[in-house]
Amino acid sequence: MVVHRTRNILLLIICLVLISAGTGFAAKVTASAERDRVVDGESFQLDLKVEGGAEGDANLEALEAEFEILGRSQSSQMKFVNGDFSRSFVLSLTLMPRNIGVRQVPSICFGQDCSQPLKITVLPAGSNTGNRGAQDDLLLEVEVEPETVYVQGQILLTVTLLSRIDLLQAGLSEPQVEGVETVVQRLGDDRQTQVMRNGFRYQGIERRYALFPQQSGALRIAPFQFDGQVADGRQRRFDLFPRGGRQVRRHSRPIDVRVDPAPDSAANRSWLPALELELADDWQGKTQEMTVGEPLTRTLSLRATGLPSAQLPQVDFDVPSQFKTYPDQPLRKDFSSDAGIVGSLEQKLALVPTHPGEYELPEIRIDWWDVSSRRWRTVTAASVSVEVRAVAETKPSSSEPVADEPVEFAEKSQVGETGTPQTMKPVTRDPGVWPWLTLLVGLGWLGTLFLLLKARRGNSPVEPSDDDAYVQEKQAYRDLQQVLKNGNPQRIRAALQKYIKTTTTGGENLSLEQFAARAGDPLRHELETLDASLYGKEKPVMDPRRLERAIEQWRTTGARERTRDELPGLYPPK
Structure with missing residues (x-):
């Protein structure tokens, strides 16, 4: 056991000595x-083996x-054969020629x-290296339209990659414009296409851009x-990890x-170089009917082919002085089409008439430059007629009380069972029965007086009591408070209209502007802020609590009482 362990130690020492010696x-x-x-634009591999x-x-x-x-990349190898030790490694480089x-x-x-x-021979693009005509398998084409353009006009740039081989990876640079300041916008997603080149069918990937030079030159x-x-x-x-493929450029x-x-x-016009320009007005072709104090929105849409929305000017609305205007924030959008970029501008204007009458909103004209025919054109929105009605006054219905009519006493009258006064027939006097006639007349007078009082009590109008008006105003105010908690300006305005009706004598139908003018500050200021938050251009934030x-x-x-006193009453004074 000891001998075996000693042998292993000796072998390890020999290996270390050989490595050190190597x-x-x-x-x-x-x-x-x-x-x-190699062909220009194709890579090749260089291996450096170090032993x-x-x-x-x-x-x-x-x-x-x-x-x-x-x-x-790098790989290494070590060998130990019959007591001989050797090692080596290979450094592999993927190279792309810089020049031919x-x-x-x-x-x-x-x-x-x-x-x-x-020595490496780099051939020009399109040369045949005997490698399956690799250059012809991959083409990069670029086209522009037109080659001469007016400043701020559209240049349509199309880049197409054509391939007859499978691509494992692909990357394309972005447009680099030199000479003049230019705005570049990509048009949509890449398109798949098929084309023929030199008798061969290619699969193509097409990418389009719209360029807008901001300077001449x-x-x-x-x-x-x-x-x-x-x-x-x-x-x-024996390559367990094969390389992905050949780099191409x-x-x-x-x-x-x-x-x-x-x-x-x-010089004195808006410069709009476009392929086409359209102006749409939702008030065209009809007479608009409006009511004093009630807003109505007019929408104008401008659509330009070959021009981005950022270059479209805002339309100036010429409105009579009898209208208050609240412009909305313009809405700009860009779309892609076969003709290039399509820019749109939508403008909304809320108009609130302040006086009744008939008015005419003048026509709207916009000049633009037709880049195809190289001449000026004009788009027009015709004038619009507007009829403004006064605020409708509340008319008493059949169920509402009416004023008393005077009772005629020129002749003696009676009231029948229906409650309608009837004329009494003259009574003939008979001197022989004069005392009885006197008694009868006295009784008739008493009966007539009783019936008249009863009829007057039944037919006289029942004016709303102060208690009823108070209850209605209190309920409307609670409803308004509930809506104010939600903070929706549109619903707050509707609840205010209902509340205003309960605060005026006879339920007078006032517009919000008329009520604000009579109520005075600070309520008038808050009501104007409410309308501005709904229809104004700046759209200030309306504070429901304030x-x-x-x-x-x-x-x-x-x-409130002063506002009620300024309003005409439903019942005339007696």
Whole structure:
């Protein structure tokens, strides 16, 4: 047992001695390329095999001057055969030529041990290397339309990658524009396509961009670069971890575009170079009917083909002074189409009439430059007629009380069973029965007086008592408080309209603006803030608690009674 353990210790010592001795000998470095002829834009692999003990890492500075290193890997091997020990490792580099022509892989050194240089012939793109015409299997094409454009006009850029081989990985650079400041927008997702080139069918991936130069001058689109990986179909013997494939690279040609300035005629106009421009108005073709104090929204939509929404101007609404206006925030959107980008601008304007009458909103005209015909065009929204009605007054219904009519006493009258006064027939006087007639007349007068009093009590209008009005106002105010807690401006405005009706004599139907003008500050200010939050351009934040405090103050300081006194009563004074 002791002898066996001693033998193992001796073997371990011998191995360590051999390893130490091996490191003292010079290492052998061998460089080999998978092929000596490559096409520009295709990668190849360079293997550096080091046998023995190498001092330090490889110096690759001279190599990187001629070739781009896309990837690297390393494997090692140790052998112990018949008492002989050896070790080696292989450094594998994936290289892409930087220039065409006969290029040289320089001597690569690990410390003092160096490899021999190699010559690599780099052929121009499209050359046949005997490797299945690899360059023709992958094409990168770029097109622009048009090649001459006005400043801020659209340039449609299309990049297409054509392939007859399977791609394991793919990456395409973004557009690089030189010469003038340019806005670049990508149009939608990539498209799949099939095309024929030189009698071969290719699978294509198409990517489109819209370019908008902001200055006139010479514009250049730098070459696009595609980097990908394709299966090379080769695997080394005993390679448990095969490499993914061969790296490939393609470059497109650079493209030059001339950008012309806007014509002199655009000096006093909005400059809108587009393929098409449309203006839509939801008030067209009909007379609008409105009521004083009630808002109504007008919507204008501008849609331009070949122009982004950011370049569309806001439409100026020319509105008579008898209207209050509350513009909404413009809504801008961009869409993609076959013609390029489509920009849209939607504007909403809430109008609140303050006086009844008939009005006309003038037409709206927008000039734009047709890039196809190279001339000015105009889109128009016709004028609109508006009829504004006054606030409808509340009319008494058949169930509501009516004022008393005077009772005629020119003739003696009686009231029948139906309660309707009837004219009494004259009584003939008979001197012979005068005492009886006097008694009868007296009784008739008493009966008539009784019936008149009864009829007057039944037919006289029942005016609402103060208690009933108080209960109605109290209930409406509780409903308003509940809505104020939710904080919805639209529902608050509707609840306020109902509450206002309970605070006016006879349930007068006032608009919110009329009520605010009579109520005074601070309630008037809070009601104006409410309307601005619904229809205003800036849309200030409406504070429900502050509005509730203003209403409570108005209810408790006597302002409510003054508001009621200013309103016309339903029952005329007697």
